[in-house]
Amino acid sequence: MTKITNRSRIIVALTSLALIVTYFVPIWRIDLFAPQYPEGLTMKIWLNTLKGDVEIINGLNHYIGMRHIKVEMFPEFEFLIYVVGFYILLGLLVAYFGRLAILFWYIVFTAFGGVFAMFDFYRWGYDYGHNLDETAAIKVPGLSYQPPLLGHKRLLNFDAYSLPDIGGWIVIIAAAIMILLWIYEYYRHHKFPFKIPIKFSAILVIPVVLSVSSCNVQPEPFKLGTDVCYMCKMGIVDPKFGSQIITNKGKLYKFDDIGCMIRLLKSGTFDSNTIKTMVVADYNNPNAFISVNQCTFVFGDGIKSPMNFNLAAFTNELNANKNPENSTAKFFDWNAVYKSIE
Numbered sequence: 001m002t003k004i005t006n007r008s009r010i011i012v013a014l015t016s017l018a019l020i021v022t023y024f025v026p027i028w029r030i031d032l033f034a035p036q037y038p039e040g041l042t043m044k045i046w047l048n049t050l051k052g053d054v055e056i057i058n059g060l061n062h063y064i065g066m067r068h069i070k071v072e073m074f075p076e077f078e079f080l081i082y083v084v085g086f087y088i089l090l091g092l093l094v095a096y097f098g099r100l101a102i103l104f105w106y107i108v109f110t111a112f113g114g115v116f117a118m119f120d121f122y123r124w125g126y127d128y129g130h131n132l133d134e135t136a137a138i139k140v141p142g143l144s145y146q147p148p149l150l151g152h153k154r155l156l157n158f159d160a161y162s163l164p165d166i167g168g169w170i171v172i173i174a175a176a177i178m179i180l181l182w183i184y185e186y187y188r189h190h191k192f193p194f195k196i197p198i199k200f201s202a203i204l205v206i207p208v209v210l211s212v213s214s215c216n217v218q219p220e221p222f223k224l225g226t227d228v229c230y231m232c233k234m235g236i237v238d239p240k241f242g243s244q245i246i247t248n249k250g251k252l253y254k255f256d257d258i259g260c261m262i263r264l265l266k267s268g269t270f271d272s273n274t275i276k277t278m279v280v281a282d283y284n285n286p287n288a289f290i291s292v293n294q295c296t297f298v299f300g301d302g303i304k305s306p307m308n309f310n311l312a313a314f315t316n317e318l319n320a321n322k323n324p325e326n327s328t329a330k331f332f333d334w335n336a337v338y339k340s341i342e
Contacts, residue, residue, distance in 0.1 A: 002185075002189050003100070004094075004098050004103065008185060011181060012094050012178065013092060015091065016087070016090075016095065016174070017088070018170055018174055019084055019091070019170065019171065020088065021166075021167065022171065025166040025167045026046050026051065027047060027164070027165055027168045028044070028163070029044050029045065029052075029162075029164075030147055030160065031160070031161040032057065032159070034159070040249060041053040041056055044165060046167075047081050047084060047167070048078075050069065050070075050074075054069055057069065063138050064137075064138045064140075064156070065134070065139065067133075076120065087109070090102075090105075094106055103178065103181065107182055110175045110178065118149065118150075122149050125147045128146070129145040129146030129147060140156075148160055148162040150163070219244045219252075219279045219289040222242050222254065222286070225237070229254065230253045230254060231255055231260035231261065231264045232255075232260050235256075237306070241257050241258060241281065241305040241311070241312060242255060242258075242281040242286065243255045243257075243279065243280045243281065243313075244279050244280075245261065245264075245275055257305050257311070258297075258311045258337070259309030262337070262341045263342075265338075278291070280295060282314065283312040283313060284314065284319060290313060292334040293333075295314060295315060295316075296313070296333070297337045298320050299332065311337065
C-alpha cells in the first residue's frame with residue numbers, strides 16, 4: 001500500500017479546504033465591452049446563481065433574438081454545490097488515509113469534471129447563440145452569437161471575454177497542486193527516494209492562499225511611449241502630470257494630464273458612480289500615486305503640463321515649495337481644482 005508523505009497530506013488537506021471558498025465567490029465571468037459601455041457589462045456565474053448586469057445584457061440580447069438568461073436555464077445549479085462538496089470530501093479522504101491510489105482517483109475525477117464542465121458550457125453557449133427568435137428586431141443572415149468558451153470573441157460591436165473568476169482560479173490551482181503532488185509522490189516511490197523540501201511545500205500552498213484573497217487593482221506606473229491618454233488620445237510621455245481612474249470593476253483609465261481626467265468627469269459620458277478611486281502622480285516621484293483628496297495641487301506659470309493645464313500634484317505644500325518653479329504658484333485642493341477646469 002503506497003503512502004504519501006505527511007507533508008503532502010497536509011498540503012492535500014489545505015488545498016481541499018480551500019474549495020470551500022468557491023461557495024462564497026463567483027466561479028466564472030463573462031464580460032462585454034462596447035463603445036456605448038466602456039466600463040463593460042459583467043455576468044458572474046456562481047455555484048447556484050447568476051449575478052451582475054444580467055438584466056441589462058438580457059435587454060440588449062432581446063434585440064438580436066437571444067433568450068433571456070435566467071437561473072432556471074441551468075439545471076446544474078441544483079447540484080453543483082454537492083459536486084464541490086464531493087471533491088472536498090474526497091480530498092480530505094486522501095489526506096486522512098494518505099494513499100497514493102486515492103490521490104490518483106481524485107485526479108481522474110477532477111479531469112472528468114473539468115472536461116464535462118467545459119463541454120456542458122460549450123453546449124449551452126452553442127444553443128444559446130444559435131437558437132434565435134426569427135421575429136427579432138435585428139437579424140444578420142448567417143450570423144450566430146455563441147459566447148466564447150474561454151478567452152475573447154467579437155460579437156457584433158461587443159468584445160466578449162469568458163474567463164475564470166476567483167472561484168474558478170481556486171479550482172484550477174487546486175487541481176494543479178494535486179497533479180504535482182501525485183507526480184512527486186509517484187516518482188518518489190518508483191524511481192528515487194527523496195524528501196519534499198519545505199520550500200517546495202510553500203510553493204504549492206502559496207497559490208491557493210493568494211487565489212483565496214480577491215485581487216485589488218492598483219494604480220500602475222505609466223508605460224512611456226505605449227500608454228495613451230483615454231481622453232485626448234495622446235501618447236503619455238511625461239508621467240509627472242499623469243492621473244488614473246480605477247473603477248469598481250477594476251478597470252484602469254490613464255490620462256497624460258490631470259486636466260484631461262477632470263474634463264472626462266465633466267463631459268457627461270463617464271458614470272462617476274462607477275469610480276472606486278482617483279489618483280494623481282506625485283510630481284516629485286511620478287511612480288508614486290496619491291489620492292486626489294489627499295494631495296496639494298499647484299497651478300503655476302513654471303509648470304508646463306502636456307495639455308497646457310499647467311497643473312501638478314504634490315504630497316503636501318512643504319514638498320511643493322521645494323520646487324523652484326513653484327515660487328509664485330498657487331495651492332489648491334481637489335474641489336477647487338475640479339471647479340476651475342472647464
